[in-house]
Amino acid sequence: MKKSAALPVITTRLLDWYKENKRDLPWRETTDAYSVWISEVILQQTRVAQGSDYYVRFMRRFPNVHLLAEANEQEVLKLWQGLGYYSRARNMHAAAKQIVSRFNGRFPSHYSDILSLKGIGAYTAAAITSIAFNGPFAVVDGNVFRVIARLFAIETPIHTSDGIKTITEIAQQLIDRDHPGTYNQGIMDFGSVICTPRQPKCADCPLQSACMAYSLRRVADFPVINRKNTIKNRYFNYFHIVDGDKTYLQKRDHADIWKNLYEFPLIETSSPVDFMQLEQMPEFRDLFSGIPSLSVDYPLTLKHQLTHQVIHTNFYRVIIPDQFTYRQSQPVISVEKANLSDYPISRLTHKYLETI
Numbered sequence: 001m002k003k004s005a006a007l008p009v010i011t012t013r014l015l016d017w018y019k020e021n022k023r024d025l026p027w028r029e030t031t032d033a034y035s036v037w038i039s040e041v042i043l044q045q046t047r048v049a050q051g052s053d054y055y056v057r058f059m060r061r062f063p064n065v066h067l068l069a070e071a072n073e074q075e076v077l078k079l080w081q082g083l084g085y086y087s088r089a090r091n092m093h094a095a096a097k098q099i100v101s102r103f104n105g106r107f108p109s110h111y112s113d114i115l116s117l118k119g120i121g122a123y124t125a126a127a128i129t130s131i132a133f134n135g136p137f138a139v140v141d142g143n144v145f146r147v148i149a150r151l152f153a154i155e156t157p158i159h160t161s162d163g164i165k166t167i168t169e170i171a172q173q174l175i176d177r178d179h180p181g182t183y184n185q186g187i188m189d190f191g192s193v194i195c196t197p198r199q200p201k202c203a204d205c206p207l208q209s210a211c212m213a214y215s216l217r218r219v220a221d222f223p224v225i226n227r228k229n230t231i232k233n234r235y236f237n238y239f240h241i242v243d244g245d246k247t248y249l250q251k252r253d254h255a256d257i258w259k260n261l262y263e264f265p266l267i268e269t270s271s272p273v274d275f276m277q278l279e280q281m282p283e284f285r286d287l288f289s290g291i292p293s294l295s296v297d298y299p300l301t302l303k304h305q306l307t308h309q310v311i312h313t314n315f316y317r318v319i320i321p322d323q324f325t326y327r328q329s330q331p332v333i334s335v336e337k338a339n340l341s342d343y344p345i346s347r348l349t350h351k352y353l354e355t356i
């Protein structure tokens with residue numbers, strides 16, 4: 001590869017390292033914008049090994065933006081099941097429709113047009129623009145934050161607006177403007193293979209002599225993180241109703257986690273409660289009106305960690321006696337047990353079903 005004239009030494013060493021160590025990944029066989037987009041969205045918050053399988057399956061089913069735009073949302077969510085962060089899939093589906101309606105089905109090539117699509121932020125727009133269209137936009141993801149914070153021993157906490165601004169400016173100065181996509185992929189790979197969050201491989205690092213954190217013997221001090229603890233605890237009580245061959249689901253259609261996914265009827269409480277307390281609640285009486293005697297299994301308790309929330313969950317298996325007819329009311333729907341797998345569900349519900 002031809003190198004641009006006066007590139008910073010960090011950039012040239014990164015490019016050399018990447019040339020030797022580039023990983024063979026399915027999305028690296030193409031610079032097609034649609035493929036780059038799908039891979040970038042799948043890889044947000046997902047490990048490369050897990051993301052690769054999803055990418056291959058997704059591209060097989062939706063090889064172009066038209067097919068994705070025409071798809072039924074339930075099918076898109078079903079294909080996404082297990083990856084979590086379902087808003088990514090819903091936004092991607094909406095953005096595919098925008099590309100068809102606003103850009104005649106051609107993926108836009110300008111950074112600002114790409115950034116205007118639903119669910120695409122600065123990181124993804126920079127990745128697509130640089131890899132597919134050679135646009136000189138530096139990506140700044142978690143890997144880039146860490147690598148730059150260590151190389152320049154940046155004392156400003158990285159999640160503050162000053163920290164983001166400083167690191168974005170440095171990333172922009174380091175980019176190889178002739179090969180921005182290669183540079184961007186190189187620094188991200190370098191962060192995930194060499195300059196890792198824990199135990200970075202400083203002894204093998206080609207940037208060691210340029211690294212301020214290393215020369216100060218303070219690698220463990222960077223990046224500086226000063227994030228307030230904003231974790232919220234939530235308490236979900238699910239009812240897996242067994243009614244002969246049927247069970248019951250409801251769709252989460254409000255602005256919250258797992259929008260448009262299905263789940264068992266739920267009562268959310270503000271603190272942990274036991275079954276006797278649940279029985280006293282009006283929501284419980286609405287759910288089981290007309291059924292005086294229920295057979296209930298002890299709850300299966302699962303804890304589910306999301307980025308900013310911990311969901312403490314009790315799954316109760318409730319058996320409707322033969323002599324009663326369960327009459328569900330909106331929004332609960334009746335589902336044949338054999339058809340349960342047709343519905344997109346959260347990873348938490350999936351975990352429960354696997355356990356039982």
Ligand code: SF4
Pocket residue numbers: 147150151194195196200201202205206207208211213214219
């Ligand atoms: S010397 Fe260590 S801390 Fe510095 S860039 Fe290399 S791996 Fe990261």
